[in-house]
Structure formats: structure tokens, C-alpha cells
Amino acid sequence: MRHALLLGLAAAVAAGVPWTQASAQMDDPVAAEFDKFREVLEKDNPAELWEVKGEQLWTTPGGPKKASLEKCDLGLGPGVVKGAYAQMPRYFADVDRVMDAEARIVHCMITLQGYELDKLDDKPFSSATHTPDPVSITTYVAAQSAGMKLAPPQNHPKEKAAYAIGKEIFHYRAGSYDFSCASCHGVDGQRIRTQPLPNFTKPEQAIRSVQGWPGYRMTGGVMHTLQWRLTDCYRQQRFPEPGYTSETLSALLTYLTVNASGQVYKGPGIKR
Amino acid sequence: MHQTRRTVTLGLLAALGGALLSPLRALAARNQGAFEAKSAVDAMRALGMSGAAESKDIEIRAPDIAENGAVVPIDITSNIPGTTSISVFIEKNPFPYTGTFDFTAGAVPFVHLRAKVGESTPVRVVVAAGGKFYTTAKEVKVTIGGCGG
Amino acid sequence: MADPMKIRATLQGDVADVRVLMAHPMETGQRKQGGQVVPLHFIQSITATLNGKQVFSADISQAISRNPVFAFKVKGAKAGDEIAVTWKDNKGETRTDKTTVRGGS
Numbered sequence: 001m002r003h004a005l006l007l008g009l010a011a012a013v014a015a016g017v018p019w020t021q022a023s024a025q026m027d028d029p030v031a032a033e034f035d036k037f038r039e040v041l042e043k044d045n046p047a048e049l050w051e052v053k054g055e056q057l058w059t060t061p062g063g064p065k066k067a068s069l070e071k072c073d074l075g076l077g078p079g080v081v082k083g084a085y086a087q088m089p090r091y092f093a094d095v096d097r098v099m100d101a102e103a104r105i106v107h108c109m110i111t112l113q114g115y116e117l118d119k120l121d122d123k124p125f126s127s128a129t130h131t132p133d134p135v136s137i138t139t140y141v142a143a144q145s146a147g148m149k150l151a152p153p154q155n156h157p158k159e160k161a162a163y164a165i166g167k168e169i170f171h172y173r174a175g176s177y178d179f180s181c182a183s184c185h186g187v188d189g190q191r192i193r194t195q196p197l198p199n200f201t202k203p204e205q206a207i208r209s210v211q212g213w214p215g216y217r218m219t220g221g222v223m224h225t226l227q228w229r230l231t232d233c234y235r236q237q238r239f240p241e242p243g244y245t246s247e248t249l250s251a252l253l254t255y256l257t258v259n260a261s262g263q264v265y266k267g268p269g270i271k272r
Numbered sequence: 273m274h275q276t277r278r279t280v281t282l283g284l285l286a287a288l289g290g291a292l293l294s295p296l297r298a299l300a301a302r303n304q305g306a307f308e309a310k311s312a313v314d315a316m317r318a319l320g321m322s323g324a325a326e327s328k329d330i331e332i333r334a335p336d337i338a339e340n341g342a343v344v345p346i347d348i349t350s351n352i353p354g355t356t357s358i359s360v361f362i363e364k365n366p367f368p369y370t371g372t373f374d375f376t377a378g379a380v381p382f383v384h385l386r387a388k389v390g391e392s393t394p395v396r397v398v399v400a401a402g403g404k405f406y407t408t409a410k411e412v413k414v415t416i417g418g419c420g421g
Numbered sequence: 422m423a424d425p426m427k428i429r430a431t432l433q434g435d436v437a438d439v440r441v442l443m444a445h446p447m448e449t450g451q452r453k454q455g456g457q458v459v460p461l462h463f464i465q466s467i468t469a470t471l472n473g474k475q476v477f478s479a480d481i482s483q484a485i486s487r488n489p490v491f492a493f494k495v496k497g498a499k500a501g502d503e504i505a506v507t508w509k510d511n512k513g514e515t516r517t518d519k520t521t522v523r524g525g526s
Binding site: 343370378379 | 449479482492494496
Binding site: 030038041044193221 | 343
């Protein structure tokens with residue numbers, strides 16, 4: 001499937017028609033039809049299956065140290081899950097860096113449960129037959145912020161630095177197609193075939209970089225987090241892959257989430 | 273998508289498995305012939321539903337254009353008194369017969385399901401009520417998708 | 422063992438709106454992974470009961486989407502009634518989960 005998409009994209013690029021400037025906004029009847037049925041699909045979201053699994057993984061002792069994650073500090077104090085996702089990425093003094101939700105969860109799995117990073121990041125993303133535990137746990141944690149306003153802090157100097165670095169990454173053009181995130185997501189009215197692309201530099205559209213993630217992806221029927229989404233964007237840009245839970249991804253997520261600050265996060269969603 | 277010898281074999285195995293179905297299930301055996309039929313007409317014949325009368329009392333709510341053919345949401349409501357089952361045929365799928373939903377002891381003749389739709393196709397519904405069959409269909413378009421999400 | 426279903430049953434008047442999420446790959450037998458065809462593997466039948474009495478059942482094909490979602494409605498249900506849902510797949514695997522009907526808004 002990945003290959004099919006990739007080839008499709010490559011073919012479109014070769015044909016010189018990848019980004020049509022045609023209206024992709026609310027007056028688009030196709031987009032309106034998608035939105036209408038998106039509501040139907042969201043009403044019963046298979047993401048809930050992973051939410052249940054993630055809660056179990058959070059509360060059940062596991063890993064070499066046979067510990068649960070209930071002492072994990074997601075920024076609001078050890079064990080506090082409610083609202084934590086909406087207030088990340090944030091600075092964590094114990095690691096002296098900014099971490100997004102999944103990076104922090106993986107950190108807790110390593111420090112509290114005794115897992116090794118090498119094993120967790122060997123195959124960090126979901127396939128048709130396997131959903132890694134950090135994905136399920138992130139889905140559970142995210143669900144506990146449903147209905148809350150996004151409020152990633154921008155107080156610590158490293159939080160401000162992460163925003164600035166993330167912004168620079170977002171606009172950094174490179175690779176064989178001389179692409180940046182902003183090439184697709186920094187302009188109004190872009191689309192890929194039937195898919196309108198939001199402009200993440202605008203506050204009212206920035207929410208769409210966070211909304212619906214973690215998301216149940218209809219293509220393949222798999223659960224994915226923002227770590228996957230951004231890594232896959234790197235692949236689509238023909239960039240070298242960033243490291244799983246790396247500071248690069250936390251910085252980019254800081255930029256995107258801060259741009260969406262104050263908007264209501266609806267919890268895990270459903271994606272195309 | 274083509275039917276292979278392998279699917280046929282597996283289908284036969286599945287048919288044998290069907291004999292072990294829950295005793296709760298009133299309808300005896302799975303109608304394997306209908307599930308293996310490659311056209312809706314053949315499937316309906318296998319189910320004894322040929323000659324169903326067109327009816328305006330069956331509502332199908334499905335997208336005119338589906339965002340992703342892997343997951344097409346379909347709501348079906350029958351307003352025909354005495355409805356006992358709703359059957360679904362996705363006409364252009366390799367095996368159009370998608371299933372039959374039976375309603376007993378107070379179940380309202382409504383079902384929500386999500387199906388894989390390989391290409392733009394009529395979605396045909398057949399309702400059984402009072403020993404008779406009624407039918408209607410709705411066209412669902414499937415687009416080639418973009419990437420991302 | 423198969424992962425549990427998630428079942429919600431909410432009253433709207435005397436009708437219980439039952440919504441079920443199932444964890445199942447629903448392999449069509451036509452998908453390839455690493456050059457190999459992934460064998461047909463799908464839920465074939467579903468039954469649902471209200472306080473032990475069958476109210477809804479289905480025979481389905483592999484065309485139902487991965488991780489199936491179904492909703493149906495049961496008349497004459499009361500808060501506290503038990504809804505049980507069972508699925509069986511073509512490999513003989515089965516799973517039953519239950520929930521209690523909850524009062525609606």
C-alpha cells in the first residue's frame with residue numbers, strides 16, 4: 001500500500017499535477033460529503049479498542065521490572081493522566097528536554113518498567129498485524145484529554161527553543177524534491193487529489209495537525225500516533241527519517257501544537 | 273481481485289465450519305453458495321430472493337462518494353411491517369453478497385455496518401417481510417484517495 | 422486469544438441502541454504481505470441476545486471492514502438488562518462479550 005501511494009505520488013509529481021490550487025474549502029461538495037460521513041465514522045471509532053488496551057497496559061505491572069506506569073509523570077505529577085496530553089509537548093527537568101506524549105510514555109516504559117529503547121524503537125509503528133504498546137498507551141492517554149483545550153506550556157526556555165526549532169524544521173526545504181512541510185501545509189487551498197490540506201501556520205487551521213491523532217487509519221485499519229504521522233511526512237518529503245521519540249519530532253510537535261493552543265482537542269480520531 | 277482456487281478451497285472449509293455454528297442461530301447453515309456467487313443476481317438466486325419487488329420503504333444511508341473504500345458506513349432501515357431480515361449486496365465487489373441481518377424478538381429492522389467497497393457500485397438491499405422480498409439500491413462512488421490523513 | 426469487543430447499549434425511550442466494536446483483521450484472502458497472500462480470515466456469524474434471548478443475528482462475508490463496527494436497536498429493553506454479543510470466525514475462533522443497558526439522556 002505504501003508503495004502504491006508512493007508510486008502514485010511520484011507519478012503525479014512526474015505529471016506535474018500534484019498540487020492543484022482548486023478550491024478545497026468548505027464549499028467543496030466532495031469535502032462536505034466526507035465531513036458528513038466522518039461524523040458517522042467517528043461516532044463508533046475502532047480507536048476505542050486500543051484505548052481499552054492502553055489503559056490495561058498503563059495500570060498492569062509489566063516489563064523487566066514488573067512495574068505499572070501509574071507512577072509515570074506526564075507533566076502534571078506522577079500518575080496524573082487526565083489533561084496531560086493536551087498540555088504536551090512540555091519540558092521535563094529529569095531529562096532536561098522537551099518531550100511529546102509518546103516520547104514521555106516511552107521514557108517511562110524505559111525508566112519505570114525497564115524496557116530497552118532499542119527494542120521499543122525497533123518497529124515502533126503499527127502494521128496490519130501488530131500494534132506496539134506505546135501506540136496503545138498513547139491512545140489511552142490522549143483519550144483522557146478529550147474535550148480539553150490544548151495548552152502546551154511555553155514558559156521554560158527550552159520550551160520556547162523547541163517552538164523556534166520546530167518552526168525552522170517546518171520551513172526547511174531540502175531533499176530530492178526541494179520540499180518542506182510548509183510546501184504542502186504552509187499555504188492556503190492546497191490539496192492532494194480529493195484531500196484538502198490544512199495550512200498549519202494559521203491558528204484556525206493549525207488544530208488539524210493535532211485533531212484526530214492518535215488516529216485509526218481506515219487505510220490498512222491500523223492505529224497511528226503523531227510520531228508515525230510526522231515520520232511518514234519525512235518519508236513523503238524524501239528526507240532521512242527522524243529518530244523515534246527524538247528531540248526533532250518533539251520540537252516539530254511543539255511548533256504545531258502551540259500554533260493550535262486554546263482550541264479544543266476531541267480525543268483519538270479516525271483518519272483516511 | 274480474483275477468486276482463486278485457494279479461496280474456493282478455504283470457502284469450502286468455511287462451509288464445513290458453518291455446521292458448527294451456535295445453536296442460538298435459528299437459520300441452519302451458512303449459505304455458502306450465495307457468499308461465493310460472483311454477481312448479486314446469482315447470490316440472490318442462491319438465497320431464494322429473486323424477483324424481489326422494488327420498494328420505497330427501505331432507507332439506505334451511505335455516502336454518495338466514500339472517502340475511503342476500505343470503510344464505507346452504511347445505515348439501513350426497513351419501514352416494511354413484519355421485516356425479519358435485511359440482506360446487503362455490494363454489486364461490483366468480487367463477491368457481492370455481504371451479509372444477512374436477522375431481527376427477532378423485538379429488534380428494530382435497522383442495522384449499521386461498514387464495508388469494503390472495491391469500486392463505484394450500487395449497494396443493493398433486500399428485505400424479507402411476511403415471506404416476501406423487497407429491494408432497493410443506492411449508488412456509492414469510491415474515489416482514488418490521496419496520501420496522508 | 423481475540424481482543425475483547427467494546428459494546429455500548431443506551432436507552433432511547435424503550436429502544437436500546439446497541440453499538441459494537443470488534444477487533445478482527447477481516448482478511449479477504451486477496452491481500453499480499455511480503456509477496457505472500459494473507460489467508461482468508463474473517464468473522465462469519467454474529468449473534469446478540471437480550472437477557473439471554475436472541476434478538477439479532479447475522480451471517481457476514483469478508484467484505485465487512487477490518488475491525489468491524491455494527492449497530493442495531495432492540496425494542497422493549499430496560500436499564501440494567503444484559504446484552505451479550507458473540508462472533509465466530511472461519512477459523513473457529515469465537516468471542517463473547519456482555520454489557521448492561523444504560524439509561525439514555
